[in-house]
Amino acid sequence: MPTVYDVARLAGVSTATVSRVMRGSDLVRPVTRDRVLAVIEEVGFVPDASAQGLSRRRKEIIGLVGLERGVNETDIERDGLLFVDVVVHAVEAVLRGTDTSLLLSFGPSGEPFASRIRALSGKVDGLLVVEDALAPAQLRALARRLPVVSIAASPGDTGLDVLRVDNPGGMRAMAGHLTSDHGYRRLGFVGGPSDAPDAVERVAAFSAAVHRVPGATVDVVPGGDFSEASGRTAARVLLGREAIPEAVACANDQMAIGVMRELQRSGIAVPADVAVTGFDNVFPGRVVEPPLTTVGQPVRELGVRAAARLLERIEGNTEPPRAETLPTELVVRRSCGCPPADENP
Amino acid sequence: MPTVYDVARLAGVSTATVSRVMRGSDLVRPVTRDRVLAVIEEVGFVPDASAQGLSRRRKEIIGLVGLERGVNETDIERDGLLFVDVVVHAVEAVLRGTDTSLLLSFGPSGEPFASRIRALSGKVDGLLVVEDALAPAQLRALARRLPVVSIAASPGDTGLDVLRVDNPGGMRAMAGHLTSDHGYRRLGFVGGPSDAPDAVERVAAFSAAVHRVPGATVDVVPGGDFSEASGRTAARVLLGREAIPEAVACANDQMAIGVMRELQRSGIAVPADVAVTGFDNVFPGRVVEPPLTTVGQPVRELGVRAAARLLERIEGNTEPPRAETLPTELVVRRSCGCPPADENP
DNA sequence: GAAGGGGATGTAAGCGGTGTCAATGCCGGA
DNA sequence: TCCGGCATTGACACCGCTTACATCCCCTTC
Known part of the structure; x- marks a missing residue:
């Protein structure tokens, strides 16, 4: 060498x-x-990058850490594109214009992962933290040592740069669509993991919005894990209720698909008997029957902006940290009961 | 600090x-x-990892480079999980047991990307190369400087460690199923990108297998890019032929879904009028109607083994390089014309 | 009581680049 | 002819950590 x-x-x-x-x-x-x-x-x-890194005090590497969700590791394979993968590709695309590289690490939240991240922080110039991969205190400790930008973290203010999407706005739009445009009153909701900030925000916003509609109720089934299987499970729970909801909103698309298929398997027509909606607007939602009404989020944009922000910080930008919220968008297809659109989205 | x-x-x-x-x-x-x-x-x-890396001659970082496919970058977002993402998660899971991290870089094949990789090679202890991200000559040059394991590369022997899946075997199984079990004779095939080794192998194997069946023909539509949209396009091409095939096999699932949906849109029943099959066994194929008959590949296993092999090489294992081929598996659902299975896979 | 031994710790030489400052050589102008 | 100044290039300290080797101290052992 x-x-x-x-x-x-x-x-x-x-x-x-x-x-x-x-x-x-x-x-x-x-x-x-x-x-x-x-x-x-x-x-x-x-x-040799080590020698270079030592000499200039710059490693030209940034890190991205995120949660690896689910006990069953093959879920990833089966359930389609993860939020974090889209972010990774987006960040990588931004980096392509620089000579910085992307180091990444996933893991289940907890102390082992936290210390893995600490070690990792010695290898990078800055860090992107996706969702709540780190507890707020640890996040702040990290941020004292190097630039940190967090993506889709829980609402609480950490005094750091944060990029999020407007989950509550999306959910409010969905609740409005179901209650106003369709006139549903008996709603159901399938929640996601309680350690996913997005999931938490979504239930909260949906429930709140529904409760503002006179006569409307919402039956929340908690404990989903964002997988199709957990959607099926939730559907079975709902089928056991004395009154099945007219419409079931879900915290993400995978679960919505699971709900839809389980309902259909039990002879319940979607959306004729029960409407079902998702959140995320991932690919499978477009190809199921009926096509899934959902909320689209600018995930890629999230990654792009977070990366850009981190790069700025590394360059030495010392403006006060900013929280930025990107808008979500209601994507109306047919699973909510709307008529088929002409075009093929 | x-x-x-x-x-x-x-x-x-x-x-x-x-x-x-x-x-x-x-x-x-x-x-x-x-x-x-x-x-x-x-x-x-x-x-500081730079200082450590310089002193011990080990950076505790491995790299993974792969192709970023498609002009339209939002394809990733729309078309679901990429092969390479599954590999990334698998590799990362292996690394979780060590204190090595994963550095990654995607790009369109070509000189800019190749030199990006060269620079990247100074930051890592070893490299995983997915598909043909690098030309054979460059691959060999790299391999002289550090351990390299290639994943799903084109068949030609590079004298390096390679992990692949048995594409030909899967395609032969599919061809056999369509011609023997169903008795189809007029077949169609929707090909993938010519720079994707997998795609190339798949057409070749399918055509060869069909040609061995007396009276069977295959109408190959080349030029797909693995996206659902390109499947639709291919379907339109097929619809323009004087005789529409009885069965259309596709180089991957996304395109198969596109083909299916475009056929259905034109009033052609799948599988009654035309059978359609895919390759990859990704999540969306399970939720479309009819569920897609396809070929499953052990992508995750591919990543796991490649990572393990690379780690061994870094540790100093100097056995002669080995090529390892993992088996694929025919996944029969309903889009080929088979009756519905009882259980819900 | 001196020698020998071993555990605990310190010293200092790298590891492979970068960047500062000095040195060198060549030029034109006085 | 001599000198200042610019363009090039070289010498070397330093970045932060590891590690071979030296040192020191306290016990044992004879």
């Missing part, structure tokens, strides 16, 4: 010159530069 | 002792260890 010293010796120059050539400095005579470049090419020299 | 020197000074010991405590060496007196640990805790010391 060749080093600057090897290159310097072979090119008959000093290491300083090799370094200058590598970094594209303009105070090297063209002929010298070419000679050095030739040697670099010849021996296949690639600078 | 505290360093070992700070900790050493505050604890009244030498940096060597601090280092020993950090690395859990047992030749430190318990009382000394505690004193050092207290200081570490107090000042929130986290060792």
Whole structure:
């Protein structure tokens, strides 16, 4: 593995010159530069990032940490694109324009993961924290050591840069659509994991919105884990009630699909007998029958902005931290009882 | 940002002792260890990974590079879980048991990406290359500098460690099912991107298998890009033929779903009029109507084994490189014309 | 009581780059 | 001819951590 010293010796120059050539400095005579470049090419020299990182105090790496949800690891494989994967791709796309790389780590929340993250923090220039991968206190401790931007964290103010989507707004829009446009009064709601900030916000906002409608009630089934299977389970719970809701809103699309399929399996027509809605607007929701009415979130945009913000902070931007909330959007398809749209979205 | 020197000074010991405590060496007196640990805790010391990496010659980071497919970046968001995402999660899960982290980079194949990877190679101890992210020559050049394991690369032998799935076997099984079990003779095939090794293998194997059946023909529609939209396009092409195939196999599930939906939109019943099959066994295929008959691949296992292999190589295992092929499995549901199964998979 | 031994700790030399400052060489102008 | 100034290049300290080796101290052992 060749080093600057090897290159310097072979090119008959000093290491300083090799370094200058590598970094594209303009105070090297063209002929010298070419000679050095030739040697670099010849021996296949690639600078060691550790040495570089030590010397400049910059590693050109940012980290992204998120929760790995679900006991059954094959869920990931089966249940489709995770929120965090979209964020990862978005961040990576932003980084593509720089020479920073993305280091990532997922894990179940808890102390082992927290200490893994602490170790990881020594490898990066800044950190993106997705959802509540870290407790607020740990988050703040981290933020004292390096720039941290959090994505879709719980509402509570941490005094850090945060990017979120407007979950309550989306849920209010959905509740409004179901109660006003369709006139449903007996609503159901299938909740998500209580450690998912998004899930918590969603139940809360939906319930609150429904309760503001005179005569409307909502039957909340908690304990879902965002998987299709847990949607099916919730549907069975609902089927056991004396009165089945007219419409069931779910904390995410996967569960909504599970609910829909379980209802259909029991001979209940969706949306004729019971309407079902989701949240997230993921791909499978478009191809199920009936197509799922849901709430779309700008997940990719979330990742893009978070990455940009983190990069700024690393560059030394010291403005006070900002919380930014991106809008969500009601996506009306047919599972809520609306007529088929003409076009094929 | 505290360093070992700070900790050493505050604890009244030498940096060597601090280092020993950090690395859990047992030749430190318990009382000394505690004193050092207290200081570490107090000042929130986290060792700088660059310095560590430079000193031990190990960065505790491995890289994963893969292709970012599709011009339209929102495809990712819309079309569901990518192959590479599953691999990423699998690799990450393996790494969770170690103190190595995962660095990743996606990009469109080409020189800019190749040089990005070269730079990246200075930041890692080893590299996983997914599909043909790198040309064989570049791959070999990289492999001279550090351990490289390639995942799902094109068949040609590169003399490196490779993990693949048995695409041909899966496709032969599918062709057999369609021609023998169902007796179809006029087949269609919707191909994937020509730069995707998997896609190439799949067409080839399917065509070959069909051609071995007397009287059977296959109408190949090339140029798909693995997206649902391109499946729809392909379906329209097929609808334009004078004779529509009795069964259409597709190079992946997303396209199969597109084909199915476009056929249905034109009033053609699936599978009654035309059978449709996919490849990959992703989540959406289970929830469409009719459920998609497809071929399942052990993608997660692929990632797990590749990661394990790379870690071994980094540890210094110098056995000759091995190519390993994991079996695929025919997943029969209803889109091929088979009767509904009782249980709910 | 001196020598020997072993555990605990300190010293200091790298690891491979970067960047500062000094040195060198060459130029034109006085 | 001599000198200042600019363009290049070199020498070397330093970044923070690890580790081989040296040192020191306290016991045992004969």
